[in-house]
Amino acid sequence: NKMVYYFGKTKTEGKGKPKNLLGGKGLNLAEMTSIGLPVPPGFTITTEVCDQYYKAGENLPHGLMDEVAKAVKKLEKELGKKFGDDSNPLLVSVRSGAAVSMPGMMNTILNLGLNDAATEGLAKATKNERFAYDAYRRLINMFGDVVMGMDHHQFEKAFDKIKKKHNVTVDNEVPAEGLKELCEAYKDVYKKHTGEDFPQDPVAQLELAIKAVFGSWNTDRAVKYREIENIRHLLGTAVNVQSMVYGNMGDDSGTGVAFTRNPNTGENKFYGEFLVNAQGEDVVAGIRTPQPVAEMPKWNRAIHRELLEVKKTLENHYCEMQDIEFTIERGTLYMLQTRTGKRTGIAAVKIACDLVKEGLISEKEAVMRVPPNALTQLLLPSFKTTARNAADVLCKGINASPGAAVGKLAFTAEDARLRKDAGEDVILVRRETSPEDVDGMSAAVGILTSTGGATSHAAVVARGWGKCCVAGASDVQIDEKAKKIRVNGKTYGANDIISLDGTTGEVMLGSVETQEPKLSGDFAKLMKWADEYRTMAVRTNADSPADSKRAREFGAEGIGLCRTEHMFFEPDRIVHMRAMILAQDEQTRRDALKKLLPFQRKDFEGIFKAMSGLPVTIRLLDPPLHEFLPNEPGPQKEMADQLGVKVGEIKKRNSALHEANPMLGHRGCRLSITYPEILEMQVRAITEAAINCAGKKVKAHPEIMIPLVGTYQELAILRRKVEETIAATIKAKKFDGNLDISIGTMIEIPRAALTADEVAEHADFFSFGTNDLTQMTFGYSRDDVGGFLPDYLEQEIVEVDPFQSLDQTGVGQLVEMGVQKGRSTKKALKVGICGEHGGDPSSVEFCHRVGLNYVSCSPFRVPIARLAAAQAAI
Ligand code: ADP
Numbered sequence: 067n068k069m070v071y072y073f074g075k076t077k078t079e080g081k082g083k084p085k086n087l088l089g090g091k092g093l094n095l096a097e098m099t100s101i102g103l104p105v106p107p108g109f110t111i112t113t114e115v116c117d118q119y120y121k122a123g124e125n126l127p128h129g130l131m132d133e134v135a136k137a138v139k140k141l142e143k144e145l146g147k148k149f150g151d152d153s154n155p156l157l158v159s160v161r162s163g164a165a166v167s168m169p170g171m172m173n174t175i176l177n178l179g180l181n182d183a184a185t186e187g188l189a190k191a192t193k194n195e196r197f198a199y200d201a202y203r204r205l206i207n208m209f210g211d212v213v214m215g216m217d218h219h220q221f222e223k224a225f226d227k228i229k230k231k232h233n234v235t236v237d238n239e240v241p242a243e244g245l246k247e248l249c250e251a252y253k254d255v256y257k258k259h260t261g262e263d264f265p266q267d268p269v270a271q272l273e274l275a276i277k278a279v280f281g282s283w284n285t286d287r288a289v290k291y292r293e294i295e296n297i298r299h300l301l302g303t304a305v306n307v308q309s310m311v312y313g314n315m316g317d318d319s320g321t322g323v324a325f326t327r328n329p330n331t332g333e334n335k336f337y338g339e340f341l342v343n344a345q346g347e348d349v350v351a352g353i354r355t356p357q358p359v360a361e362m363p364k365w366n367r368a369i370h371r372e373l374l375e376v377k378k379t380l381e382n383h384y385c386e387m388q389d390i391e392f393t394i395e396r397g398t399l400y401m402l403q404t405r406t407g408k409r410t411g412i413a414a415v416k417i418a419c420d421l422v423k424e425g426l427i428s429e430k431e432a433v434m435r436v437p438p439n440a441l442t443q444l445l446l447p448s449f450k451t452t453a454r455n456a457a458d459v460l461c462k463g464i465n466a467s468p469g470a471a472v473g474k475l476a477f478t479a480e481d482a483r484l485r486k487d488a489g490e491d492v493i494l495v496r497r498e499t500s501p502e503d504v505d506g507m508s509a510a511v512g513i514l515t516s517t518g519g520a521t522s523h524a525a526v527v528a529r530g531w532g533k534c535c536v537a538g539a540s541d542v543q544i545d546e547k548a549k550k551i552r553v554n555g556k557t558y559g560a561n562d563i564i565s566l567d568g569t570t571g572e573v574m575l576g577s578v579e580t581q582e583p584k585l586s587g588d589f590a591k592l593m594k595w596a597d598e599y600r601t602m603a604v605r606t607n608a609d610s611p612a613d614s615k616r617a618r619e620f621g622a623e624g625i626g627l628c629r630t631e632h633m634f635f636e637p638d639r640i641v642h643m644r645a646m647i648l649a650q651d652e653q654t655r656r657d658a659l660k661k662l663l664p665f666q667r668k669d670f671e672g673i674f675k676a677m678s679g680l681p682v683t684i685r686l687l688d689p690p691l692h693e694f695l696p697n698e699p700g701p702q703k704e705m706a707d708q709l710g711v712k713v714g715e716i717k718k719r720n721s722a723l724h725e726a727n728p729m730l731g732h733r734g735c736r737l738s739i740t741y742p743e744i745l746e747m748q749v750r751a752i753t754e755a756a757i758n759c760a761g762k763k764v765k766a767h768p769e770i771m772i773p774l775v776g777t778y779q780e781l782a783i784l785r786r787k788v789e790e791t792i793a794a795t796i797k798a799k800k801f802d803g804n805l806d807i808s809i810g811t812m813i814e815i816p817r818a819a820l821t822a823d824e825v826a827e828h829a830d831f832f833s834f835g836t837n838d839l840t841q842m843t844f845g846y847s848r849d850d851v852g853g854f855l856p857d858y859l860e861q862e863i864v865e866v867d868p869f870q871s872l873d874q875t876g877v878g879q880l881v882e883m884g885v886q887k888g889r890s891t892k893k894a895l896k897v898g899i900c901g902e903h904g905g906d907p908s909s910v911e912f913c914h915r916v917g918l919n920y921v922s923c924s925p926f927r928v929p930i931a932r933l934a935a936a937q938a939a940i
Pocket residue numbers: 106158159160161162169170171172173174176308309310311312313321322345346347391392393402403
């Protein structure tokens with residue numbers, strides 16, 4: 067197989083090749099070259115080579131360096147410079163780049179090819195000694211870091227000494243003489259820590275660098291990032307070797323990063339930052355604070371204009387917002403990278419809608435462009451205006467990633483993780499973040515940094531996750547050791563609460579009240595398009611009128627799961643519930659249940675009203691009864707006093723109800739088999755509520771759902787009971803209108819799925835309760851997976867938490883079989899899914915594939931499910 071793909075004026079071999087082979091960076095460098103943008107020529111070593119490297123025990127495959135040498139020859143010819151030349155050397159960067167972008171995960175080496183002699187030559191050829199030694203010191207530093215795994219503090223210390231000696235504070239003020247000294251100092255540091263001299267042979271440098279890039283694919287931090295982002299099935303990283311252009315040649319040079327549109331708001335305005343006389347990562351590393359590109363015309367109007375042209379060219383080519391990296395060498399612009407820009411959910415929606423307006427994409431494409439989970443950010447809370455106006459603003463940083471976060475201060479990634487696991491909301495406060503911090507960043511509710519800009523590591527990562535981030539809040543002085551920050555003369559510690567506004571960049575003292583988002587404009591437009599394409603209905607899980615109302619605003623088309631047990635926990639109700647459980651005989655039980663009936667009826671009426679005209683699936687009592695009794699002596703005493711019984715009696719009932727495996731015990735339909743009066747009360751409440759609604763011209767469509775059925779006999783018996791109760795209630799109420807009540811079951815026990823053809827004879831509908839179905843198919847107790855799931859994920863025994871994303875191969879088979887068998891008996895059987903999976907985009911896609919009529923999920927996930935269902939249908 068071809069291992070090396072050239073890009074340059076002479077030919078562009080990578081154009082149109084798969085991204086999996088060349089990596090995103092390599093492919094886009096080839097594409098940009100082919101559409102005539104100014105890209106320094108170079109070549110890409112494929113991801114296949116990375117795979118081979120690992121398969122061969124971390125050795126480069128045979129013939130690779132020969133192919134590399136040939137490509138270098140081609141470069142030399144195109145540029146008229148020689149690699150390793152003493153007078154005017156060809157220098158290259160060595161850049162990693164996988165098919166999926168991983169910001170900051172793998173490091174780039176710049177200025178490779180320099181050595182002592184070549185540096186002198188470069189100084190002469192460019193008549194710029196300062197520049198040449200600046201390039202060399204960067205190479206030694208990066209090479210030490212990336213290839214030899216040195217600690218960069220070693221280099222920083224040496225740099226600080228030189229800065230002090232020359233009486234300057236900023237790196238670009240160090241004179242040529244100082245940089246020369248610095249190179250010597252760096253070489254000493256290098257030798258001291260590696261035991262070797264800095265390699266003077268450029269080809270050796272190149273080979274080592276290529277290996278290092280491959281090596282970086284499997285560093286802990288890269289592995290961790292892929293884990294958090296759930297990136298799998300990639301061969302590895304490609305290596306891009308590209309001729310250097312220099313942004314550090316003086317004040318007519320510079321480097322920058324930009325987005326073709328605003329990645330926070332989506333506004334169609336070029337957005338980014340640049341630094342004059344700087345190279346490479348200086349912008350991203352947050353070492354100096356860059357200028358916004360809007361100010362570029364003051365520096366160089368022509369370049370700014372050219373960049374705006376580039377924006378147009380790129381957007382017309384990719385039909386998508388781009389994230390670019392560029393360098394200006396002595397007044398000439400070069401493009402070094404482009405990729406699809408990461409953006410907030412808000413921006414994703416706006417950009418998709420705008421691109422439709424601009425005729426670049428169709429409505430259908432727009433629907434496909436927005437990742438369903440990104441909508442979470444639009445549904446995010448923000449701060450209440452009144453509360454915000456009254457808040458004590460400590461300082462302001464850069465609004466790096468929108469949202470509202472309230473939490474206590476954590477000063478290290480580790481601390482953030484520990485405290486999050488202990489249940490605290492924390493805000494990670496760092497001078498700047500680096501890839502080592504990602505775990506803590508993921509644990510924090512928000513991120514605050516004191517240096518770096520809108521394209522710093524913290525900002526990019528936070529935005530990708532939809533996490534609130536304020537960056538570069540330079541008024542915040544951080545003392546990591548003492549766990550304190552100092553802002554405008556005042557000190558705050560680990561237990562102080564701050565509120566971050568990622569939309570404005572403000573840092574406020576204390577806990578500022580948040581509010582719910584608005585759902586109009588572009589969001590509504592996109593949802594309307596989504597609704598046109600999707601074929602599956604989306605319902606919600608809700609058990610109160612308030613939740614029902616909110617879910618309807620989010621577009622829910624009914625309730626797929628109304629849990630009735632939550633209704634019993636309110637103080638004025640739990641008493642009767644407990645009295646019912648303590649009852650020794652049926653009559654006492656019925657008396658207690660009678661007192662619960664009005665409460666249930668009222669709840670149902672409220673929900674039917676909120677969902678008027680839409681179906682409401684009500685699940686009859688499901689949990690084991692002991693869940694309603696107190697365990698602690700205090701509450702037991704209280705209960706005894708309330709009910710006028712002895713504490714001993716409660717204890718006795720408690721131990722009688724005790725089960726070894728409650729989730730497999732006396733619950734679900736089994737309760738209704740032994741205590742049919744509970745079912746009767748609930749069905750009566752539902753029927754009476756429906757009758758009352760009919761009187762008020764509210765259309766109620768209750769669907770009575772019997773949980774935990776494993777055999778058709780259970781359903782047959784209980785269905786009869788339900789029908790009898792409905793008939794009796796109608797008769798007692800002397801109701802002569804029409805009620806639209808259907809009776810169905812949950813499929814959540816594997817046996818029910820296996821015998822779904824029999825079960826369907828007694829059911830008007832099925833709803834897959836995939837939480838229990840997952841629990842019982844895997845044999846994992848949902849409440850106890852915490853003990854082993856992390857290890858299972860780490861050892862890749864399972865790819866994802868099966869309670870979050872449906873296990874399509876195993877549990878999914880039962881779902882599919884259940885649907886088919888059920889419909890073999892009843893062709894028009896209505897089938898849906900309730901449980902957490904209903905709001906998970908990949909599970910929604912699966913549900914569409916196996917022909918479900920609807921999914922049901924929590925109110926906040928309804929828009930996500932609508933979009934996911936549309937994407938599944940397209
Ligand atoms: P990352 O994936 O971390 O962004 P890159 O490979 O894009 O790493 O390199 C980081 C930066 O290094 C680039 O944005 C660019 O400024 C600089 N750089 C890389 N290659 C070159 C080159 N050939 N000439 C000049 N600068 C380069």
